[in-house]
Amino acid sequence: MASDASHMLEAALEQMDDIIAGSKAAVEFSNGLYDLGSPVSVGLLPVLQLAEELRLALELQARDEDRNSLRSQLPCTTAQRLMEWLEKGSVRHLKVKCSSNNETYQERLARLEVDKESLVLQVSVLTDQVEAQGEKIRDLESSLEEHNHKLISTEEMLQQELLSRTSLETQKLELMDEVSYLKLKLVGMEEEHNHIDEQQKHHKAEALLQELRLLKSKVEELEGEKSQYERKLKATKTEIAKLQQLLATKDAEIECLQNQLLSRGTINNDITERGTSKTINPNVNDFPFTGKLEKTDDSTLSDLSPMSSGVESGQQSPVSPEHKKNQKGIRKLWGKIRRTQSGSLPADSPDSDFKRGGFRATAGPRLTCLGTGASARDRNAPFSKWSCDQVCAWMEEFGLGQYVNMARQWVTSGQTLLSASSQDFEKELGIKHLLHRKKLQLALCSFSTKITEKSSELDHIWVTRWLDDIGLPQYKDQFSEGRVDGRMLQYLTVNDLLFLKVSNQLHHLSIKCAIHVLHVNKFNPNCLKRRPGDENKTSPSEVVQWSNHRVMEWLRSVDLAEYAPNLRGSGVHGGLIILEPRFNSDTLAMLLNIPPQKTLLRRHLATNFNTLMGSQAQQEKQEYLESSGYTPLTTTAKVRPRKIGFSSFGHRKKRSDDSTDYICPLDASQAQALLNGASRPYSGFRGLSPIFDRDPERRVQVGALQI
Numbered sequence: 001m002a003s004d005a006s007h008m009l010e011a012a013l014e015q016m017d018d019i020i021a022g023s024k025a026a027v028e029f030s031n032g033l034y035d036l037g038s039p040v041s042v043g044l045l046p047v048l049q050l051a052e053e054l055r056l057a058l059e060l061q062a063r064d065e066d067r068n069s070l071r072s073q074l075p076c077t078t079a080q081r082l083m084e085w086l087e088k089g090s091v092r093h094l095k096v097k098c099s100s101n102n103e104t105y106q107e108r109l110a111r112l113e114v115d116k117e118s119l120v121l122q123v124s125v126l127t128d129q130v131e132a133q134g135e136k137i138r139d140l141e142s143s144l145e146e147h148n149h150k151l152i153s154t155e156e157m158l159q160q161e162l163l164s165r166t167s168l169e170t171q172k173l174e175l176m177d178e179v180s181y182l183k184l185k186l187v188g189m190e191e192e193h194n195h196i197d198e199q200q201k202h203h204k205a206e207a208l209l210q211e212l213r214l215l216k217s218k219v220e221e222l223e224g225e226k227s228q229y230e231r232k233l234k235a236t237k238t239e240i241a242k243l244q245q246l247l248a249t250k251d252a253e254i255e256c257l258q259n260q261l262l263s264r265g266t267i268n269n270d271i272t273e274r275g276t277s278k279t280i281n282p283n284v285n286d287f288p289f290t291g292k293l294e295k296t297d298d299s300t301l302s303d304l305s306p307m308s309s310g311v312e313s314g315q316q317s318p319v320s321p322e323h324k325k326n327q328k329g330i331r332k333l334w335g336k337i338r339r340t341q342s343g344s345l346p347a348d349s350p351d352s353d354f355k356r357g358g359f360r361a362t363a364g365p366r367l368t369c370l371g372t373g374a375s376a377r378d379r380n381a382p383f384s385k386w387s388c389d390q391v392c393a394w395m396e397e398f399g400l401g402q403y404v405n406m407a408r409q410w411v412t413s414g415q416t417l418l419s420a421s422s423q424d425f426e427k428e429l430g431i432k433h434l435l436h437r438k439k440l441q442l443a444l445c446s447f448s449t450k451i452t453e454k455s456s457e458l459d460h461i462w463v464t465r466w467l468d469d470i471g472l473p474q475y476k477d478q479f480s481e482g483r484v485d486g487r488m489l490q491y492l493t494v495n496d497l498l499f500l501k502v503s504n505q506l507h508h509l510s511i512k513c514a515i516h517v518l519h520v521n522k523f524n525p526n527c528l529k530r531r532p533g534d535e536n537k538t539s540p541s542e543v544v545q546w547s548n549h550r551v552m553e554w555l556r557s558v559d560l561a562e563y564a565p566n567l568r569g570s571g572v573h574g575g576l577i578i579l580e581p582r583f584n585s586d587t588l589a590m591l592l593n594i595p596p597q598k599t600l601l602r603r604h605l606a607t608n609f610n611t612l613m614g615s616q617a618q619q620e621k622q623e624y625l626e627s628s629g630y631t632p633l634t635t636t637a638k639v640r641p642r643k644i645g646f647s648s649f650g651h652r653k654k655r656s657d658d659s660t661d662y663i664c665p666l667d668a669s670q671a672q673a674l675l676n677g678a679s680r681p682y683s684g685f686r687g688l689s690p691i692f693d694r695d696p697e698r699r700v701q702v703g704a705l706q707i
Contacts, residue, residue, distance in 0.1 A: 011050055013119055075129075077122045085115070211568070214473070383447040386414035398443060399460055399483045400436060403429045417444055434499055435482035442487050454523040458486025462525055469528045470514040470573045471548030475502055486523055489515055492663045498641045505637040508663065510571030513579040515664040517544060528573075532557070540614050546574025555592075558608040560601075563592040578613065581624040582633035585609040590635055 061067045071079070386394070388411050392404045410428040411417060417440070425431045425440060446456060458466075460483045464476045478500040484492075492515065497508055521527035529545050532553040546554070551572055555564040570591045576583055585606035594601055610618045624630060 013123055075126060384415040384418055388412060403431055406430050439483055439488055442491060455486035455490040458523060458525055460485045469547040470510055471571045472507060474569050494663055495641060503638050505639050506635055507571045508639055509580050510576045512664045513575035517575040540578050540617055543574045543612060544578040548573045563594060566592045581621055584621060587633050
């Protein structure tokens with residue numbers, strides 16, 4: 001409002017100037033300087049317009065308060081001037097109208113100039129005041145702008161604080177979620193840990209129960225064998241008593257005959273001398289089986305030893321020369337004695353009287369007698385001349401009794417089997433099992449070549465016990481089902497083991513080394529040692545014959561008893577330790593489940609292991625370890641099957657490369673050395689093992705790795 005009033009005041013002053021200018025023009029007009037039509041006279045009209053506008057503006061201020069505030073804001077000098085001007089103007093107007101005085105225009109001009117000067121002075125004063133007010137207004141505007149800037153910055157800071165607080169709250173929520181997730185995960189891990197502990201306890205309990213069952217079954221088996229031996233011993237003693245009674249009867253008859261001969265006086269001197277010789281030694285001439293009887297008793301007692309292949313049985317007593325002289329008389333009374341492992345032939349009743357042609361009850365392989373005459377001569381005949389009944393009886397004894405019924409329909413003589421092929425066995429006899437065909441073909445091959453091998457004396461029951469001794473009892477069912485005997489072990493191939501579900505490379509090597517030990521010991525069934533001995537007096541040649549149980553006893557003797565049970569089912573025996581060049585202390589620690597972080601325990605095991613092998617063996621294994629083609633032995637390596645068909649065994653000696661098919665080949669020089677009774681059978685590797693071959697191609701003959 002003040003600015004509007006100032007503008008109006010300025011406009012009024014300009015109008016006053018115009019009025020003054022108009023007054024001068026009027027004076028000049030009156031003096032005749034201008035004409036009536038001069039344009040200076042027109043300047044009075046804006047003054048009137050401005051006065052009219054001032055009146056309208058005051059009328060627009062309807063309220064008295066607004067007019068009073070306007071009047072209070074109007075400078076006093078301005079209001080006074082306006083009042084004087086209005087009053088003077090009215091007086092002049094009156095004077096002009098009344099023409100009461102004779103004041104000239106020059107006086108009026110002078111008065112107006114004075115008024116103008118006063119107005120100019122007032123305008124300058126007002127201008128100064130306006131400038132001062134403007135400066136104050138500018139100061140106020142700058143301060144207002146500064147405050148606005150501060151307000152904006154404060155609002156921005158507040159917004160940033162709000163954003164930071166929001167982000168902090170978000171982080172807090174995320175952390176709370178993470179904490180809750182970790183709590184849930186911790187609970188889950190605890191539950192899983194508890195579950196794993198329960199599973200481990202359950203597995204340990206199952207393992208212990210399984211081990212207990214295995215031990216129980218072994219105990220029952222041993223008890224059954226013991227009872228069987230006792231029954232056989234009792235039957236043998238009964239038979240001996242009967243024979244002794246019969247012998248006493250014969251002695252009485254001989255004495256009676258001698259008395260009769262002495263009572264006759266017509267007997268010549270030759271007859272008397274012969275009668276006298278009979279009186280001195282009647283048992284040798286008339287009863288030549290007395291020596292055999294004593295031998296039977298001794299062998300029966302010696303056969304009562306445990307059935308394990310690692311326990312040595314007693315030696316039978318030698319036969320005297322007098323007994324050898326009477327073999328012909330024994331054959332006349334008993335017939336030819338033959339060996340059998342089968343229980344299919346009927347046993348003599350304990351209550352029945354003694355009769356020739358029966359069975360001997362012994363703890364070892366059963367001895368049967370065929371009788372006299374044609375049967376004995378037929379048995380001595382070649383296999384090709386055997387009758388159908390003889391072939392079927394032989395198959396029953398051989399462990400292939402399930403095929404006897406079909407054999408009776410197809411076989412006419414032994415020549416039928418000798419001339420048959422593998423396909424004929426499968427078609428005519430129904431032998432679907434691969435190893436059963438191989439077992440039969442190996443036996444027929446031995447009949448054809450007329451070479452009796454020591455391995456043929458070991459039946460499939462002994463092989464199952466042998467698997468226990470070498471630490472692989474888990475394969476007993478497969479080997480028993482395949483009727484794997486000692487001869488089949490000698491000619492066992494990689495594919496045969498894979499057929500028996502033996503795929504672990506370490507188990508292949510275990511069986512290979514164990515078969516080699518049998519080769520060296522000429523398939524002696526008691527070559528493996530189970531019972532502990534003096535641990536300080538062991539040599540590698542003795543360690544190579546250790547069974548799995550004996551190795552566990554050695555672990556107990558070197559203060560590793562807690563890890564010894566881990567060797568069950570591992571296939572670790574003395575032959576594997578000595579004969580396999582890649583088997584070292586690290587492999588044994590891995591099989592014993594000794595953690596790698598237990599360095600002191602592993603070092604203790606390595607020290608005792610090296611002491612057990614000897615310095616020469618340790619040096620040889622170290623050289624093999626540093627060779628270029630060395631690959632470490634692992635417990636998880638598998639054997640890949642070799643695509644080789646099974647061929648006839650009748651021509652196996654004609655093929656020079658057939659030995660590579662076998663799990664444990666034996667070359668000609670080694671076989672000849674064994675037949676000649678070499679004094680150092682383990683002299684090929686480390687002074688111990690002949691199966692080691694430094695040729696890289698022969699290292700993988702057991703089978704290629706398949707991890």
